[in-house]
Amino acid sequence: MFEKIALVGIGLIGSSLARVIRREGLARHIAIATRSKATLKRAEELGLGDSYTTEAKEAARDADLVIISVPVGSSGEVAAEIAPALKKGAILTDVGSTKASVIAQIEPHVPDGVHFIPGHPLAGTEKSGPDAGFADLFDNRWCIFTPLPGTDPEALEKLSEFWRRCGSNIDTMDPQHHDMTLAIVSHLPHIIAYNIVGTADDLESVTKTEVIKYSASGFRDFTRLAASDPTMWRDVCLHNKDAILEMLARFSEDLASLQRAIRWGDGEKLFDLFTRTRAIRRSIIEAGQDIDVPDFGRQAVEHPGAKS
Ligand SMILES: NC(=O)C1=CN([C@@H]2O[C@H](COP(=O)(O)OP(=O)(O)OC[C@H]3O[C@@H](n4cnc5c(N)ncnc54)[C@H](O)[C@@H]3O)[C@@H](O)[C@H]2O)C=CC1
Numbered sequence: 001m002f003e004k005i006a007l008v009g010i011g012l013i014g015s016s017l018a019r020v021i022r023r024e025g026l027a028r029h030i031a032i033a034t035r036s037k038a039t040l041k042r043a044e045e046l047g048l049g050d051s052y053t054t055e056a057k058e059a060a061r062d063a064d065l066v067i068i069s070v071p072v073g074s075s076g077e078v079a080a081e082i083a084p085a086l087k088k089g090a091i092l093t094d095v096g097s098t099k100a101s102v103i104a105q106i107e108p109h110v111p112d113g114v115h116f117i118p119g120h121p122l123a124g125t126e127k128s129g130p131d132a133g134f135a136d137l138f139d140n141r142w143c144i145f146t147p148l149p150g151t152d153p154e155a156l157e158k159l160s161e162f163w164r165r166c167g168s169n170i171d172t173m174d175p176q177h178h179d180m181t182l183a184i185v186s187h188l189p190h191i192i193a194y195n196i197v198g199t200a201d202d203l204e205s206v207t208k209t210e211v212i213k214y215s216a217s218g219f220r221d222f223t224r225l226a227a228s229d230p231t232m233w234r235d236v237c238l239h240n241k242d243a244i245l246e247m248l249a250r251f252s253e254d255l256a257s258l259q260r261a262i263r264w265g266d267g268e269k270l271f272d273l274f275t276r277t278r279a280i281r282r283s284i285i286e287a288g289q290d291i292d293v294p295d296f297g298r299q300a301v302e303h304p305g306a307k308s
Protein backbone atom coordinates (compact mmCIF):
# COMPACT_ATOMS: atom_id res chain seq x y z
CA MET A 1 0.00 0.00 0.00
CA PHE A 2 2.86 2.39 0.83
CA GLU A 3 6.52 2.59 -0.23
CA LYS A 4 7.65 3.85 3.17
CA ILE A 5 5.80 4.04 6.49
CA ALA A 6 7.42 5.91 9.37
CA LEU A 7 6.43 4.92 12.90
CA VAL A 8 7.30 7.57 15.46
CA GLY A 9 7.02 5.89 18.88
CA ILE A 10 7.40 2.11 19.04
CA GLY A 11 5.55 1.13 22.22
CA LEU A 12 2.45 -1.06 22.47
CA ILE A 13 0.63 0.66 19.59
CA GLY A 14 3.62 1.49 17.35
CA SER A 15 5.06 -2.02 17.64
CA SER A 16 1.66 -3.64 17.02
CA LEU A 17 1.42 -1.54 13.87
CA ALA A 18 4.95 -2.58 12.83
CA ARG A 19 4.01 -6.24 13.25
CA VAL A 20 0.73 -6.05 11.33
CA ILE A 21 2.27 -3.88 8.56
CA ARG A 22 4.94 -6.54 8.09
CA ARG A 23 2.50 -9.47 8.25
CA GLU A 24 0.11 -7.90 5.74
CA GLY A 25 2.86 -6.49 3.50
CA LEU A 26 1.50 -2.94 3.76
CA ALA A 27 4.85 -1.18 3.19
CA ARG A 28 8.11 -1.83 1.39
CA HIS A 29 10.06 -0.01 4.10
CA ILE A 30 9.17 0.46 7.80
CA ALA A 31 11.18 3.28 9.38
CA ILE A 32 11.17 3.33 13.18
CA ALA A 33 11.92 6.34 15.34
CA THR A 34 11.80 6.67 19.07
CA ARG A 35 13.44 9.03 21.50
CA SER A 36 14.91 6.49 23.89
CA LYS A 37 18.02 4.61 22.73
CA ALA A 38 17.14 1.58 24.87
CA THR A 39 13.66 1.28 23.30
CA LEU A 40 15.13 1.70 19.81
CA LYS A 41 17.67 -1.05 20.49
CA ARG A 42 14.89 -3.35 21.70
CA ALA A 43 12.81 -2.61 18.57
CA GLU A 44 15.84 -3.53 16.46
CA GLU A 45 16.40 -6.76 18.43
CA LEU A 46 12.76 -7.66 17.79
CA GLY A 47 13.25 -6.95 14.08
CA LEU A 48 10.25 -4.64 13.96
CA GLY A 49 11.43 -2.42 11.10
CA ASP A 50 13.87 -1.83 8.25
CA SER A 51 15.61 1.26 9.63
CA TYR A 52 16.00 2.70 13.13
CA THR A 53 16.76 6.19 14.39
CA THR A 54 16.36 8.40 17.44
CA GLU A 55 15.67 11.31 15.04
CA ALA A 56 11.96 11.31 14.13
CA LYS A 57 12.75 13.71 11.28
CA GLU A 58 15.02 11.12 9.62
CA ALA A 59 12.33 8.44 9.74
CA ALA A 60 9.68 10.83 8.38
CA ARG A 61 11.80 11.94 5.42
CA ASP A 62 10.32 10.59 2.16
CA ALA A 63 7.66 8.60 4.03
CA ASP A 64 4.25 8.24 2.37
CA LEU A 65 2.58 7.56 5.71
CA VAL A 66 3.78 8.84 9.08
CA ILE A 67 2.09 7.49 12.23
CA ILE A 68 2.73 9.28 15.51
CA SER A 69 2.29 6.80 18.42
CA VAL A 70 3.61 8.70 21.44
CA PRO A 71 1.89 9.85 24.66
CA VAL A 72 -0.60 12.58 23.67
CA GLY A 73 1.32 15.31 25.53
CA SER A 74 4.32 14.80 23.22
CA SER A 75 2.35 15.10 19.94
CA GLY A 76 3.20 18.77 19.38
CA GLU A 77 6.96 18.42 19.85
CA VAL A 78 7.03 15.41 17.50
CA ALA A 79 5.02 17.28 14.84
CA ALA A 80 7.33 20.30 15.10
CA GLU A 81 10.37 18.06 14.69
CA ILE A 82 9.17 16.10 11.64
CA ALA A 83 7.32 18.92 9.81
CA PRO A 84 10.31 20.14 7.72
CA ALA A 85 10.98 16.57 6.50
CA LEU A 86 7.43 15.69 5.42
CA LYS A 87 7.03 15.24 1.69
CA LYS A 88 4.15 16.69 -0.35
CA GLY A 89 1.25 14.27 -0.59
CA ALA A 90 2.27 12.35 2.55
CA ILE A 91 -0.41 11.27 5.02
CA LEU A 92 0.28 12.19 8.64
CA THR A 93 -1.81 10.50 11.32
CA ASP A 94 -1.71 9.65 15.02
CA VAL A 95 -3.22 7.10 17.40
CA GLY A 96 -3.73 9.31 20.47
CA SER A 97 -6.49 8.59 22.99
CA THR A 98 -7.61 12.24 22.97
CA LYS A 99 -8.33 14.17 19.80
CA ALA A 100 -9.08 17.90 20.27
CA SER A 101 -5.80 18.51 22.13
CA VAL A 102 -3.77 16.42 19.68
CA ILE A 103 -5.23 18.37 16.75
CA ALA A 104 -4.44 21.68 18.48
CA GLN A 105 -0.85 20.51 19.01
CA ILE A 106 -0.18 19.03 15.56
CA GLU A 107 -2.20 21.10 13.08
CA PRO A 108 -0.15 24.32 13.30
CA HIS A 109 2.96 22.42 12.18
CA VAL A 110 1.45 20.58 9.18
CA PRO A 111 3.00 21.88 5.92
CA ASP A 112 0.84 22.64 2.86
CA GLY A 113 0.25 19.55 0.75
CA VAL A 114 0.50 17.12 3.68
CA HIS A 115 -2.74 15.33 4.63
CA PHE A 116 -3.16 15.33 8.42
CA ILE A 117 -5.86 12.87 9.51
CA PRO A 118 -6.21 12.35 13.29
CA GLY A 119 -7.02 8.79 14.33
CA HIS A 120 -7.58 6.59 17.37
CA PRO A 121 -7.63 2.79 17.35
CA LEU A 122 -9.88 1.61 20.18
CA ALA A 123 -7.59 -1.28 20.93
CA GLY A 124 -5.03 -1.72 23.64
CA THR A 125 -4.01 -3.37 26.85
CA GLU A 126 -2.49 -2.25 30.15
CA LYS A 127 0.98 -3.10 28.84
CA SER A 128 3.45 -0.76 27.18
CA GLY A 129 6.73 -0.83 25.26
CA PRO A 130 7.86 -2.67 22.09
CA ASP A 131 7.63 -6.16 23.62
CA ALA A 132 3.95 -5.71 24.47
CA GLY A 133 2.69 -5.30 20.89
CA PHE A 134 1.12 -8.02 18.74
CA ALA A 135 -0.12 -8.13 15.16
CA ASP A 136 -3.72 -9.08 16.04
CA LEU A 137 -4.28 -6.13 18.37
CA PHE A 138 -6.49 -4.23 15.93
CA ASP A 139 -8.53 -7.22 14.75
CA ASN A 140 -12.24 -6.45 14.68
CA ARG A 141 -11.76 -3.28 16.75
CA TRP A 142 -12.87 0.24 15.88
CA CYS A 143 -10.54 2.89 14.54
CA ILE A 144 -12.05 6.36 14.81
CA PHE A 145 -10.99 9.23 12.57
CA THR A 146 -11.75 12.84 13.44
CA PRO A 147 -10.99 14.48 10.08
CA LEU A 148 -10.53 18.23 9.83
CA PRO A 149 -12.79 20.25 7.52
CA GLY A 150 -11.48 20.09 3.95
CA THR A 151 -9.73 16.72 4.37
CA ASP A 152 -8.88 15.15 1.01
CA PRO A 153 -11.37 12.26 0.57
CA GLU A 154 -8.78 10.19 -1.32
CA ALA A 155 -6.27 10.45 1.52
CA LEU A 156 -9.01 9.57 4.02
CA GLU A 157 -10.00 6.53 1.96
CA LYS A 158 -6.36 5.41 1.67
CA LEU A 159 -5.85 5.65 5.43
CA SER A 160 -9.18 3.88 6.03
CA GLU A 161 -8.09 1.06 3.73
CA PHE A 162 -4.79 0.82 5.63
CA TRP A 163 -6.62 0.39 8.96
CA ARG A 164 -9.07 -2.08 7.42
CA ARG A 165 -6.08 -4.16 6.31
CA CYS A 166 -4.79 -3.94 9.89
CA GLY A 167 -8.09 -5.61 10.87
CA SER A 168 -10.12 -2.62 12.07
CA ASN A 169 -13.56 -1.21 11.36
CA ILE A 170 -13.70 2.52 10.62
CA ASP A 171 -15.86 5.27 12.07
CA THR A 172 -15.58 9.04 11.81
CA MET A 173 -16.81 11.72 14.21
CA ASP A 174 -15.90 15.21 15.29
CA PRO A 175 -13.10 15.56 17.85
CA GLN A 176 -15.30 17.00 20.62
CA HIS A 177 -17.75 14.13 20.35
CA HIS A 178 -14.85 11.66 20.35
CA ASP A 179 -13.39 13.20 23.50
CA MET A 180 -16.74 13.21 25.33
CA THR A 181 -17.53 9.61 24.33
CA LEU A 182 -14.08 8.31 25.22
CA ALA A 183 -14.15 10.18 28.53
CA ILE A 184 -17.00 7.95 29.72
CA VAL A 185 -16.15 4.63 28.03
CA SER A 186 -12.38 4.65 28.51
CA HIS A 187 -10.92 7.52 30.52
CA LEU A 188 -13.27 7.36 33.54
CA PRO A 189 -12.92 3.57 33.93
CA HIS A 190 -9.15 4.01 34.14
CA ILE A 191 -9.42 6.91 36.59
CA ILE A 192 -11.85 4.95 38.76
CA ALA A 193 -9.49 1.97 38.68
CA TYR A 194 -6.48 4.10 39.68
CA ASN A 195 -8.59 5.56 42.48
CA ILE A 196 -10.00 2.33 43.94
CA VAL A 197 -6.63 0.58 43.91
CA GLY A 198 -5.07 3.69 45.49
CA THR A 199 -7.77 3.70 48.18
CA ALA A 200 -7.13 0.02 48.96
CA ASP A 201 -3.40 0.73 49.13
CA ASP A 202 -3.98 3.59 51.63
CA LEU A 203 -6.19 1.62 54.05
CA GLU A 204 -4.93 1.18 57.59
CA SER A 205 -7.56 -1.35 58.73
CA VAL A 206 -6.88 -3.81 55.90
CA THR A 207 -3.24 -4.73 55.24
CA LYS A 208 -1.60 -4.75 51.81
CA THR A 209 -1.03 -8.49 52.21
CA GLU A 210 -4.77 -9.00 52.76
CA VAL A 211 -5.62 -6.90 49.71
CA ILE A 212 -3.36 -9.09 47.59
CA LYS A 213 -4.35 -12.38 49.22
CA TYR A 214 -8.11 -11.89 49.22
CA SER A 215 -8.59 -9.75 46.11
CA ALA A 216 -11.81 -10.89 44.49
CA SER A 217 -11.94 -10.99 40.71
CA GLY A 218 -13.79 -7.64 40.57
CA PHE A 219 -10.92 -5.93 42.37
CA ARG A 220 -8.40 -7.79 40.23
CA ASP A 221 -10.07 -6.41 37.08
CA PHE A 222 -9.50 -2.92 38.46
CA THR A 223 -5.83 -3.68 39.18
CA ARG A 224 -5.32 -4.58 35.50
CA LEU A 225 -6.52 -1.16 34.38
CA ALA A 226 -4.63 0.52 37.24
CA ALA A 227 -1.41 -1.09 35.94
CA SER A 228 -1.66 0.96 32.72
CA ASP A 229 1.19 3.24 31.71
CA PRO A 230 1.48 6.26 34.08
CA THR A 231 2.88 8.66 31.45
CA MET A 232 0.18 7.81 28.92
CA TRP A 233 -2.64 8.21 31.43
CA ARG A 234 -1.23 11.36 33.02
CA ASP A 235 -1.29 12.86 29.52
CA VAL A 236 -4.83 11.62 28.78
CA CYS A 237 -6.11 13.23 32.02
CA LEU A 238 -4.34 16.53 31.32
CA HIS A 239 -5.35 16.62 27.64
CA ASN A 240 -9.01 15.66 27.92
CA LYS A 241 -9.54 17.71 31.06
CA ASP A 242 -12.91 19.32 30.28
CA ALA A 243 -14.69 16.18 29.09
CA ILE A 244 -13.26 14.11 31.96
CA LEU A 245 -14.27 16.70 34.56
CA GLU A 246 -17.78 16.83 33.10
CA MET A 247 -18.13 13.03 33.20
CA LEU A 248 -16.63 12.88 36.71
CA ALA A 249 -19.23 15.41 37.91
CA ARG A 250 -22.03 13.22 36.52
CA PHE A 251 -20.40 10.14 37.99
CA SER A 252 -20.09 11.73 41.46
CA GLU A 253 -23.76 12.76 41.42
CA ASP A 254 -24.84 9.25 40.51
CA LEU A 255 -22.51 7.76 43.10
CA ALA A 256 -24.01 10.04 45.78
CA SER A 257 -27.47 8.83 44.77
CA LEU A 258 -26.33 5.21 45.06
CA GLN A 259 -24.78 5.98 48.44
CA ARG A 260 -28.11 7.46 49.60
CA ALA A 261 -30.01 4.37 48.42
CA ILE A 262 -27.66 2.13 50.44
CA ARG A 263 -27.88 4.38 53.53
CA TRP A 264 -31.70 4.44 53.47
CA GLY A 265 -32.12 0.80 52.53
CA ASP A 266 -33.76 1.63 49.20
CA GLY A 267 -33.53 -1.89 47.78
CA GLU A 268 -35.85 -1.13 44.88
CA LYS A 269 -33.58 1.62 43.63
CA LEU A 270 -30.51 -0.61 43.88
CA PHE A 271 -32.30 -3.48 42.13
CA ASP A 272 -33.53 -1.22 39.30
CA LEU A 273 -30.07 0.19 38.64
CA PHE A 274 -28.38 -3.21 38.73
CA THR A 275 -31.01 -4.57 36.31
CA ARG A 276 -30.46 -1.68 33.88
CA THR A 277 -26.67 -2.08 33.94
CA ARG A 278 -26.89 -5.85 33.42
CA ALA A 279 -28.80 -5.16 30.18
CA ILE A 280 -25.93 -2.98 28.91
CA ARG A 281 -23.46 -5.81 29.46
CA ARG A 282 -25.76 -8.21 27.61
CA SER A 283 -26.06 -5.78 24.67
CA ILE A 284 -22.27 -5.51 24.44
CA ILE A 285 -21.96 -9.29 24.30
CA GLU A 286 -24.78 -9.60 21.75
CA ALA A 287 -23.04 -6.99 19.58
CA GLY A 288 -19.89 -9.17 19.69
CA GLN A 289 -18.00 -6.33 21.36
CA ASP A 290 -16.86 -8.08 24.52
CA ILE A 291 -13.20 -8.92 24.75
CA ASP A 292 -11.64 -11.37 27.10
CA VAL A 293 -8.84 -9.05 28.15
CA PRO A 294 -6.79 -11.63 30.10
CA ASP A 295 -6.44 -13.41 26.73
CA PHE A 296 -5.00 -10.20 25.36
CA GLY A 297 -2.31 -10.31 28.02
CA ARG A 298 -1.48 -13.92 27.21
CA GLN A 299 -1.34 -13.18 23.48
CA ALA A 300 1.16 -10.41 24.14
CA VAL A 301 3.42 -12.96 25.82
CA GLU A 302 2.78 -15.96 23.62
CA HIS A 303 2.48 -14.32 20.21
CA PRO A 304 5.48 -15.73 18.34
CA GLY A 305 5.90 -12.55 16.27
CA ALA A 306 6.56 -10.62 19.47
CA LYS A 307 9.88 -12.39 19.97
CA SER A 308 10.98 -12.97 16.39
N1 LIG B 1 -2.01 1.69 25.40
C1 LIG B 1 -3.19 1.62 24.83
O1 LIG B 1 -3.97 0.72 25.18
C2 LIG B 1 -3.58 2.59 23.77
C3 LIG B 1 -2.86 3.75 23.57
N2 LIG B 1 -3.25 4.65 22.63
C4 LIG B 1 -2.48 5.88 22.40
O2 LIG B 1 -1.33 5.50 21.68
C5 LIG B 1 -0.22 6.33 22.02
C6 LIG B 1 0.96 5.45 22.36
O3 LIG B 1 0.61 4.64 23.44
P1 LIG B 1 1.38 3.26 23.75
O4 LIG B 1 1.93 2.68 22.52
O5 LIG B 1 0.48 2.46 24.60
O6 LIG B 1 2.56 3.84 24.66
P2 LIG B 1 3.97 3.19 25.02
O7 LIG B 1 4.39 3.82 26.30
O8 LIG B 1 3.94 1.71 24.91
O9 LIG B 1 4.89 3.76 23.84
C7 LIG B 1 5.15 5.11 23.65
C8 LIG B 1 6.35 5.26 22.74
O10 LIG B 1 6.59 6.63 22.46
C9 LIG B 1 7.96 6.92 22.59
N3 LIG B 1 8.09 8.35 22.86
C10 LIG B 1 7.66 9.05 23.92
N4 LIG B 1 7.88 10.36 23.74
C11 LIG B 1 8.47 10.49 22.53
C12 LIG B 1 8.95 11.58 21.76
N5 LIG B 1 8.86 12.82 22.22
N6 LIG B 1 9.51 11.33 20.55
C13 LIG B 1 9.59 10.09 20.06
N7 LIG B 1 9.14 9.00 20.75
C14 LIG B 1 8.59 9.20 21.96
C15 LIG B 1 8.43 5.98 23.70
O11 LIG B 1 9.79 5.75 23.69
C16 LIG B 1 7.65 4.72 23.30
O12 LIG B 1 8.34 4.06 22.29
C17 LIG B 1 -0.70 7.24 23.13
O13 LIG B 1 -1.01 8.49 22.60
C18 LIG B 1 -1.96 6.57 23.64
O14 LIG B 1 -2.88 7.52 24.14
C19 LIG B 1 -4.33 4.42 21.80
C20 LIG B 1 -5.06 3.27 21.94
C21 LIG B 1 -4.76 2.28 22.97
Ligand SMILES: O=C(O)C(=O)Cc1ccc(O)cc1
Nearest residue numbers: 097121122123124125126186
Ligand atom coordinates in the same frame (compact mmCIF):
# COMPACT_ATOMS: atom_id res chain seq x y z
O1 LIG C 1 -6.69 -2.07 28.40
C1 LIG C 1 -7.84 -1.65 28.22
O2 LIG C 1 -8.83 -2.20 28.74
C2 LIG C 1 -8.08 -0.47 27.37
O3 LIG C 1 -9.10 0.16 27.49
C3 LIG C 1 -7.05 -0.15 26.36
C4 LIG C 1 -7.17 1.20 25.75
C5 LIG C 1 -6.56 2.28 26.35
C6 LIG C 1 -6.61 3.51 25.76
C7 LIG C 1 -7.29 3.70 24.58
O4 LIG C 1 -7.33 4.91 24.04
C8 LIG C 1 -7.92 2.63 23.96
C9 LIG C 1 -7.85 1.38 24.54
